Amino acid sequence: MIYYETLSKDELKNEIEALENRYNAFKGQKLKLDMTRGKPCSDQLDICMDMLDIPAKDLRRSADGTDCLNYGVLDGLPEAKALFAEMLEVDANEIIIGGNSSLNLMYDTVARAMSLGITGEIPWSKQEKVKFICPSPGYDRHFAICELFGIEMITVDMRQDGPDMDTVEKLVAGDEAIKGIWCVPKYSNPDGITYSDEVVDRFAALRPKAKDFRIFWDNAYCVHHLSDKPDMLKNILTACKKAGNENMVYMFASTSKISFPGAGVAVMASSTGNISSIKKSLTIQTIGHDKINQLRHVKYFRNLEGITLHMKKHAGILKPKFDMVLEILEEELGGKGIASWNKPNGGYFISLNTLDNCAKEVAKLAQEAGVALTKAGATYPYGKDPLDKNIRIAPTMPPVEELKKAIEIFAICIQLVSAKKIMEIA
């Protein structure tokens, strides 16, 4: 183990030369490896293919006799609501089933608040300023929604147990322009951490100055465990009810990474007050989402146990990939004082921090050797990582052999950039 900062200039030079040789050897292979997005791999999609072979005759009628081929049923089939209510630990009447994308549900929820306002408050677009709190590193697509609608983003640090709640509490209590906060509370994107019970309780007990403040609780990875001892997340809606804040949270989830990213079922959950308020404009927006696909999912998974068993198959495919990434990172970077990273129990990412001001250079170098990473900075609002240090590793998509090469190249790039940086400073 070498602690880079203790090395002499000559030792550093030698190290850099050795790394450059390894780097160039990979570069010569003209690789094309993609780790940009949290996409399931082909094997993960294979295991659900038989859902698409459920015969038409079994998809025609829902349990209550509704013709699923025809119009209607704005907020989802009762059995689909029941399935997702179980998954999200809420009541079926606290559920709205959407189309195939929870991102679209989140976008719609923000868009609706912009144009129509939330439960009688002035529409956000007519308020002087609207701000969202963005615990970071976080999910770039959340931030993109804010940016599109001109919502000012306030970065708050992520800790090992969730967002920095001291700051969150102060911000929402003091500023009426703060209307929301983005959360990925379980196996967070990208850190892979799960909010502690205390953090959830502090969320539920928030006393926002704005009546139309909402927590956007994107529970994207609620059943996406990689370990037999999965993280437990306290139920935010229940906690909000206890704290007298039942209208403060919108929960989102989908089967995008359970069944199919391209043809799954998305869902949102909230208090019955919020749900009925949303349905008033939802009924103008659509007559109803795809009920056949809802029924397909219900027939296939049946209940939460069915989903849980299915997710074990996903874990069986993903865990070796995550393990391998962690092994290589440890082997290449361990003890060198140049990078730190999380070891998540679930989700889709490994978040790595380099030395300050190295992330962009690492991503650039990796790109030049044929390894596409999520854009450095993407995990922060406006794509600007203040310390230029966070990189999101998405190990799910590439086949194991490609992933191995990609991570090795990535680790070489980190060492190379770090050694040069230390050399400059020395």
Add this chain to the structure above:
Amino acid sequence: MIYYETLSKDELKNEIEALENRYNAFKGQKLKLDMTRGKPCSDQLDICMDMLDIPAKDLRRSADGTDCLNYGVLDGLPEAKALFAEMLEVDANEIIIGGNSSLNLMYDTVARAMSLGITGEIPWSKQEKVKFICPSPGYDRHFAICELFGIEMITVDMRQDGPDMDTVEKLVAGDEAIKGIWCVPKYSNPDGITYSDEVVDRFAALRPKAKDFRIFWDNAYCVHHLSDKPDMLKNILTACKKAGNENMVYMFASTSKISFPGAGVAVMASSTGNISSIKKSLTIQTIGHDKINQLRHVKYFRNLEGITLHMKKHAGILKPKFDMVLEILEEELGGKGIASWNKPNGGYFISLNTLDNCAKEVAKLAQEAGVALTKAGATYPYGKDPLDKNIRIAPTMPPVEELKKAIEIFAICIQLVSAKKIMEIA
């Protein structure tokens, strides 16, 4: 044939008595007949059921090798674009494929203009006033979108060849607040008329004062013929291009009434300039719509000819219903000078006009005898038919025997209300 207004008071009394007897006989049957919405009937859905039995293995990959189960392909599979481009007579690069609802695409298009504006203009929500022209009678769900977003609706009369274009031209040229017009140009809802070539050309040649004025061209019934000699609709996008107005129109359509209302594929078409502008925010809204369902539709229909053949089966089911309605209307109401109605070559509705100030009363009376009609007034902005005379008949959903009863009751109600009205005046 009796012309009601020529009858003496005594003759009218006798007529009313006879009608009341017939009405009460039906009322005694405690019927429950629904003609409220333009929903396909069960038989129409049956003929497409086998689409849902296409094996999973045939749905995995698009022609270009894309894994349709995974994320991506924002604007639709190339083969789906090609199919709908053929149907809408546009280029494939003028197409965006949506989810299962063209209503949702229209809603999104208005919502986007409200929040984000159209190609660089000030968002509608930040403009002092936004108005839409609503040719009426028209489609209540179009009007509902305007009402939700606080868009002021200006009623313009429908003629036998389309909207009153003299008025439309004057309005859009003179008022910058007018941002849109709703059109169902083929087999219009509810009149069943198709815009003439001249009307389409006048649309294309509009010189709106507002740069962000758009024609919302809801071609919902483009292939929904009931006759072997279908109406022909001139292509608005081509006409707009010729008139130097290529960005002025958004076209919408779906397979809701081709395949499945609950699980079809929606589509919009516009100039490549508009399409690329829409995609800039669409990419924030979703990663992509359901590609499996797109592929299912492409494999099933293959091309426009496939759709056309399929639509002949629909016509085979619907034409007898339309014929029967028209026959009963003629038999009961013909020559009495109390109602007029259209004989459409396609679409989903028969539009009927009573004497002034009779429609609500007719609907109420029908309701009391167990026949639910589309709410009287619904075909006008704000649900207010200025002359209270238009009623939309939706004959597709009920089985023939039920439809027969429903229309007979309906026709009795018209006669009864008209006779009483004439009696009052006399």
